[in-house]
Amino acid sequence: MNRFVKTLSLVAAVCVLLWVSACSGNSSSGPGESAAPSSQPSGTAQDGSSASGDEGWKLKKFDPPVTISTAFAIRDLDKLRNGDTYEDNPLTRWYRDNLGIQTKYQWLLTDQGDALNQKIRLAMASGEKLPDLLPISDNVLLNELIESGQIMSIDEAFEKYASLRTKEAYAKNPDVWMAVTKDGKRWGLPTISDGNIGDTIMWIRQDWLEAVNLPAPQTIGQFETLLEAFKQKYPDKIPLALSGKALQPLAGYMGDAQFVFGETQPYIWDKGEDGKLRYGSVQPGFKDGLAKLRQWFEQGYLGKEFATHDEQKAASLFTSGEAGIIFGPGWMGAWPLEDTAKNVPGAVVKPYELPSGVDGAVGRIGTKLVYITYVFRKDFEHMEALFQYYDVSMGALLEDPNSPFAAGQGEGYDYVMVDGKPSWDVPGGAIDLRYTMATVGNTPPGMIEGPNIYERVVDGKRDTIYEQKLAFSSSPLFLEGRLVSFKQLDKARRDLFIGAPVKTMVSKWPLLTQMESEVTISYIYGKTSDAELDQFIQDWLSKGGQQITDEINEWYASAQ
């Protein structure tokens, strides 16, 4: 009896332990994955009444209120204040009180390891009902959703319900529809990036420039002269910081060498003279660029170990004073280049436009136009409400003075009112409110007339609330950098292949990209000969490259 009781209580204790750990495990992963829905700071909405010029399209309030369900991926930075919840905060309250649209989170997840995409796939496989609205950042998943028949096409809804300025934004950027067009229909609403956030510009140590008494280079010849001058003046430093270890070796998000290639940018599918898409890295122009880089390597301008440097390492070479030039996006002015002045006394960093490349032309890879696409569950009935919401959230991005979100998304979060005027010095730190369900994301190209906001703010304008806001929250170097990236916009060459991977890519693409990155870097290092480089181009085509090119052109023709 004794022994039996002992055994039983032991088993019971073990079971309780298991159950408790399982439960706490579940609850902590419960409100897990965060989807990254429309989460842009510029989520200011336009006040309905100021929808001037929108003939026939009016902002309206839905009574009884409409609920739209979506998913949200929570990040550490998504803190709430004043007892707010994810569904009840200044942002969501505004939409509920003024438009009668309530956000509901069917799925709340933590933004870890691609969590939302996994959740969506699981839901598809198990037949679970999808939320009304989902933000998709993965082309493959987008394709799977289209094929599964669980999402709806939005052509009619767009025609019927989109506001005039929404239609204008998409009319000015028609390419964004390519990724979602299949069988002549549009299966989602793409967001539109500002078209240049990731575009590369040239960052130089101004103090070095002055020390060698040369102007900022505008052609590749002048650039070479500068490299030589830096090498002479600072023999133990590296003139140009390059990230050879990036996923795409010479086109990492910092420390790239794109400008060298001029019009024939590697890694992208660009339109050739015949109107068809072709891959940049196997065009003749690519070889010329590589030859130039090899020359520079031999002369010691790149440092011997750039193949082991990833983007962060390349940037840290510059910020620690080891390198004099680095190429990278304009936003680098904020991070990491701000640290340069702290690490190296007397260092001055300045952004410049790109010099021309080996073919005499200026070129850079253009930022993707679409990062996130919104898809809608098949029987979703409130498209009209959605486009109302969308119009309001677009307002601040278009610098609409009447937007209710002009000062910020939520009082107490990213702005406070002081004496009736907005102040961005928020006690406790500014918090980004990312609960805008659907937003175009950025200021679409072509929508703002006249000089862009960075140019205005750098010039000293502080008239509109947007200019004041930007001036307050950005460092001068960041503004200068962003300004420069707007300058050579017409020279940016965008990757025109934005569909899901084509059939042959699944099996052959890893091999081809591997060959490409190996040959590229070893050629620069002098370990591969010219003949072998030519052989690589032949091999690339014969080992699947030609097939992939054909399949991509099929897609391109069908997505028009």
Next chain:
Amino acid sequence: MQAAAQRAKRSGQGGLRNNGMLHLFLLPSVLLLIVFSYIPMAGIVIAFQDYKTYKGIGGSEWIGLEHFRTMFMDERIVQIIENTLVIALSKMAVGWAAPLLFALLLNEVRIMLLKRTVQTLVYLPHFLSWVILGGILTDMLSEHGIVNAAIRALGLPSVFFLGSGEWFRFTLVVSDVWKEFGFGTIIYLAALAGVNPALYEAAEIDGASRLRQTFHVTLPSIIKVGAVIGTLSLANVLNAGFDQVFNMINPIVAGKGEIIDTYVYKVGLLQGAFSFATAVGLFKSVVSLLLIALTYRLAYKYANYRIF
């Protein structure tokens, strides 16, 4: 010890009745294993399908060995398998010998404080993540790094460790062993502590020097432990260490450094290739299973050594 266990078994002392408590303790782990490791094995079937998430396992098309065909038609697969085997086997060999030698040396240290401190210190690198270690090593092994500075001080030309295939493999093996040998050392030290001191005294009386004592007394006592550790590590014959390789690889050395796992990862990046990634994983598991079964059999036949 074996005889005693056999006697216990015969007399019923090893039965469920007397060891029920122990079996209960084991139960949660066994359940966990069944639910999370064995039952999901059924999902291997997607390696033979053109799996589409929205169709699920039941609805996806059956394509048999197509993925395996694709894998073997990728001309790099032979090189990749070679890389994996070379790196993994080197790691296994060096990673087996290093802790053994180090434990033998450490065992001779008489100052207990020093011995314990060193023991703890060598175990610490195990807890570092390769994400961090990769960055640190890249710096340390660079032109201006400590290692090359030391090499140059010896009058030799500096070595670009991460710049050639052979040196890269060398770096992978040495850094991985450095990171993990602490664990084996602790086990061997424990085994060494269990050696009967009377044996040493007997050997000394017979006139054996310290070195001969090591060979004839110490080594035979811990060789059994060594054999267990060695045989168990065989399970990793195709695991060349994804974390490490992924963080340290660069385009120049990729030819000699790419392993099966990084290859699967890259293919998986294109996603929608779940089936393909599963197929390669299945291939890896089957090969490992065959090699392990073979080695266990050989160990039993020639060294009369059983794992089970």
